[in-house]
Amino acid sequence: MDKVKVGILGLGRWGMCHLETFSALGQAEVVAICDSSPERLARAGREYGVKELYANADDLLQHEDIDLISVVTFESQHLAPTLKALQSGKHVLVEKPVTTKPAEARDMQAAAAASGKLLLPGHLLRFDPRYAAIKEATAAGGRVGEPVSMFMKRAREQFLFETFKRVHTVFELMIHDIDLAIWYAGCRVTKVKAYGKSFSGNSTPEVLWANLEFENGAIAVLQSSWMTPDAVGVEIADAIEVIGRNGIAHFETSNSGLQMWDGSGRLTPDTNIHAKLHGQTVGSLREQLTYICRCLVKGEAPSVISFDDAVHGIEVADAIVASCGSGLEIALGEAALR
Numbered sequence: 001m002d003k004v005k006v007g008i009l010g011l012g013r014w015g016m017c018h019l020e021t022f023s024a025l026g027q028a029e030v031v032a033i034c035d036s037s038p039e040r041l042a043r044a045g046r047e048y049g050v051k052e053l054y055a056n057a058d059d060l061l062q063h064e065d066i067d068l069i070s071v072v073t074f075e076s077q078h079l080a081p082t083l084k085a086l087q088s089g090k091h092v093l094v095e096k097p098v099t100t101k102p103a104e105a106r107d108m109q110a111a112a113a114a115s116g117k118l119l120l121p122g123h124l125l126r127f128d129p130r131y132a133a134i135k136e137a138t139a140a141g142g143r144v145g146e147p148v149s150m151f152m153k154r155a156r157e158q159f160l161f162e163t164f165k166r167v168h169t170v171f172e173l174m175i176h177d178i179d180l181a182i183w184y185a186g187c188r189v190t191k192v193k194a195y196g197k198s199f200s201g202n203s204t205p206e207v208l209w210a211n212l213e214f215e216n217g218a219i220a221v222l223q224s225s226w227m228t229p230d231a232v233g234v235e236i237a238d239a240i241e242v243i244g245r246n247g248i249a250h251f252e253t254s255n256s257g258l259q260m261w262d263g264s265g266r267l268t269p270d271t272n273i274h275a276k277l278h279g280q281t282v283g284s285l286r287e288q289l290t291y292i293c294r295c296l297v298k299g300e301a302p303s304v305i306s307f308d309d310a311v312h313g314i315e316v317a318d319a320i321v322a323s324c325g326s327g328l329e330i331a332l333g334e335a336a337l338r
């Protein structure tokens, strides 16, 4: 295979980023796209010169000449298209959260094993050079060494909550940090205690805290919120500190990134996840999609990406929701049975 033939399901905010990025890669060709909105579909087809446009997911998923399907639809609706794509012989990149239910995550895992195809979770922070450098430093003998304590914060602007309250905050924001914490610790979570606060009376909390304990004794505190005032102009206000046996790694995005000040206030745009450089797409999404295409073209199993970790991440997220609801500490075995 010289080029990976890609089909994209879902052309919303993030699906368009997949389309833009795949279209810019030398090792990929977007052959077909699908969205249930005819206007969105037509516009995306025109803009990126994609000829095969489908309004119905099954038509895309049964297409014979596609190697990889990107599932970029609503968070709670990834199961059916993922199973169908695997069953019709395609590799699948499924966006985070891979699902919102542990049983569904395990069904996806079993379907991938039965199909012999790759099932790749869209945890793109493993492709952000800063988070990846921390992972490298946590190796035995590294500058940080085995992690004993992790703190991770993820904060987004308030206006986004109107859209993303459609799913619990753990699945939209904290799932990134759950994946990073599992990756860094290199083992499973045993216990979870979480706190969620909604100020607007929503069932989805605007502020979420979770304490995790790992099999190897490491502990983590994760904090996610939709509380950055829009007027502040900070798109991403994230932070991390990993304390290891040999040293500490940390960074914080709200003051360390690019800032622009003008009469309307301050803007701190994201330049790491998906941005433009001289008209070209750059960022972790591009690194992730490049890596996936390279693995497929070379026929190599991806070592940076783990669907097993993604399944465990959904079990942890489920336990966090349960702990927020009950106020109790949850042992992971209990949550995994839900």
Ligand SMILES: NC(=O)c1ccc[n+]([C@@H]2O[C@H](COP(=O)([O-])OP(=O)(O)OC[C@H]3O[C@@H](n4cnc5c(N)ncnc54)[C@H](O)[C@@H]3O)[C@@H](O)[C@H]2O)c1
Pocket: 009, 010, 011, 012, 013, 014, 015, 034, 035, 036, 037, 040, 055, 056, 057, 072, 073, 074, 075, 077, 095, 096, 097, 122, 123, 124, 172
């Ligand atoms: N990795 C990241 O950093 C990152 C960033 C943003 C979003 N995401 C994830 O990407 C996914 C999509 O998020 P979004 O913000 O683009 O959502 P969105 O609401 O903007 O877009 C979803 C799109 O899917 C389409 N769709 C839904 N069901 C469909 C179906 N059955 N058939 C055809 N089209 C269908 C909708 O019409 C819509 O255009 C979510 O899982 C989200 O969590 C990941």
